[in-house]
Amino acid sequence: MPADIFVRRFNNGLVFFLSVAALTAGSILITQYDVVAGFTSIAKAFAWGARNFYPDHHAMARLPEILRKLWQTVLMSIAATTVAAIFAAFMAMLGSRTTRFNALSSILVRGLASVFRNIPLVAWAMILMLAFSQSLVTGYLALFFGSFGFLTRAFIETVDEASLDAVEALRATGAGYFAIIFQAVLPSCLPQMVSWLLFMIDTNIRDATLVGLLTGTGIGFTFDLYYKSFHFHEASLVVIMIVITIIVIEMFSNYVRRIIL
Amino acid sequence: MTQVSQFPGRPLLSGRPLLEVSQLVKRYDAGKPALDGISFSIRKGEFVSVIGPSGAGKSTLLRCINRMIEATSGEVSFEGASVGLLDRKNLKRLRSKIGMIFQHYNLVERLTVIENVLHGRLGAKSTLAGAAGHYSREEKRQATEVIAMLGLSDHLYQRCDRLSGGQKQRVGIARALLQDPRMILCDEPIASLDPNASRNIMEQLKRFSQEMDIALIVNLHQVNVACKYSDRILGVNAGRLVFDGRPEELTPEKISQIYGAESRSLTAELGEQYAS
Amino acid sequence: MTALQQIPGRPLRKEKVVIRLLLLGLAGTTIYALATLDFGGIDMAEAVRDTLANLKIIFLHPGGPRLSFLSALEEVIITLGLAFLTTLFGGIIALFLGLLGAQNLSPKPVTVVVMALVALIRAVPTILWVLIFAVAAGLGSTAAVVGMTFHSISYLTKAYAESFEDLDRSVIEALKASGANWWQIVFQAVIPSSFSYLLSWTFLRFEINFANAVAMGAAAGASGVGFDLFMASGFYFDLREVGLITYIILAFAMALEAAATRAKGRIKHAG
């Protein structure tokens, strides 16, 4: 049989498998990933965790302090996200095809957003720490810049995907730019934008742990302190509190999404 | 067996029937049963249509035969073996002897025609060979042959999402035929097709039933189609068998008995139309 | 005036109320946060000025005595390698969990357990997973890959399960009716039908894992460009080197993003 589908499928499968195998071997080689240790560490980590990684009553005594830091981190994440969202909303109006002034403004905004988004959070944190040192401002600004880039793009996509019909209709009535934005664009895009905002808050609370670790602030730093001084019971309590916080916020977000979307 | 005696004109079965269904009951939830004590039997190579209003239980009936749905009570026996008692392995063997054809074809659209047809062999293969899609030369030859019989040779290597509805249904038939089945269950095979494609599909089914001695149970919506092609017709209403006989015996009174309220409201509607 | 008053007030729908309350709440929280958080008594004006000066050096004079362009490139490739391994391991495990989590393939209790497990995994920040495994494997690439794999599993399981669920139950029913068993159905129908979505989702995760791998280099001692970034800014205070590294990461991240956007387009088109 010419062009036999089974031969072709077999060859495609073989090529796919061999490429993945080659990439895997190459990656293991250059990263010096230890395959055996990788596997055994999982079992070891769970065994170790069962023995050491749970909160004891000493750790519980630290709960108020941990909660205070966690609260601080959540506040910082929310503040960074909300302010970033305001800036991003402005930028999205300039960047979206529907609402932009001209093609140039759109290209500039999209480029700017792309730079902010693609500079990794750790790079922002490291760069900002040079001048702002180990303070909450560093973490706040790092989260702010990353969120700003991400939300600008998300909002632009949201506005681009929303229907143009209402905008066109308002334009036909001679409505001005701001009237169109507030009467047609925002009402139809707001639920989706809010959904992105909630997603970003979620992400930022997780990332705040990382940024905190790097910049010596917030809950990330608290974890690092306990972890580096082998106070694993306390460290485990930090993890549990973070998990609870994130799950509660995620459930809240999903609840809100179900209503508004 | 009270129900059988309701139909004295029914032809006597010669020898053991291929399929025997007796007192089949299916209750989905606490409400009215979807099947309420259905009994009938089917001979080798017989072409049987099942008609009845939607919601009567036709699809449920078909699926209880190959245990895609577990019946609540009653018995189904195929080639003398009780279907309800089969273990997993034997259930798989049973299913591989019974083909099934669907209203929406139920093909893996991203695969080619021949691959979908070869899926008919899965029931006869080991798990590994089937999962890996490894088919013997003989199986591929059979598949090509069946595809040719259905006039799809030009589309052998075409992906199924590029085919028309009629062509897809022919792939569905080819898949069932490749199982080398004793019986094929068809759940409204022509409900999504235009009249020409419908005629083609029904004629193909009739042909295979006769030439290959395959029994067919076909759920149908159209009474006239059922009359034209079937050896026998079963009428189902609200989970009960209300007619079992040859097409000639299907009088207008019987039809309105099968379709019950639906046909009455149909007549009423027509009446209103004429009145206005 | 009277005419106006006769117009009945537009009834507020529930969703509008919720959005307004939410936005008000967020605004209030933000103001409260900015007013009360201890920003550590730094001279804001000076810090901003310094940062701008730093950014100028970073972006206008990238380079550095320690790190050549080529060796920086090598480091990025190591980071890509970490991201690849993480995505691969995560993908393989997620494939099985995804099958168990898909409602058309597994019984309801199993899907519920799988999805709950996956949500729990996701709630632990990646860096914490990595640090927890570092206790057993030591700080470095191995712990980073294992820890990051956990999040990949969680993300991909959800994505794969949803892709699998796109396949009609009826197709599965057809194969079951012909006597095919679960594994045969999975490999002959489910995976062929969803393969291109699986690839797209996996690629989207690869993009995320690249950023994660950079972060783990900086925060958890994994090799690759993240570690160089950490050393350049935290240890040598070499802004020009930070610039070089940032540019290279930016270039790779943008290329990956462009590719990921295409992958996302494929998923959306199908959806």
Ligand SMILES: Nc1ncnc2c1ncn2[C@@H]1O[C@H](COP(=O)(O)OP(=O)(O)O)[C@@H](O)[C@H]1O
């Ligand atoms: N999975 C199910 N769960 C609950 N009830 C069902 C289910 N499938 C079918 N039914 C009910 O059983 C009855 C018979 O349905 P069905 O066999 O599909 O009829 P038909 O194929 O003749 O239209 C209907 O009342 C239907 O609502």
Ligand SMILES: [Mg+2]
């Ligand atoms: Mg039906």
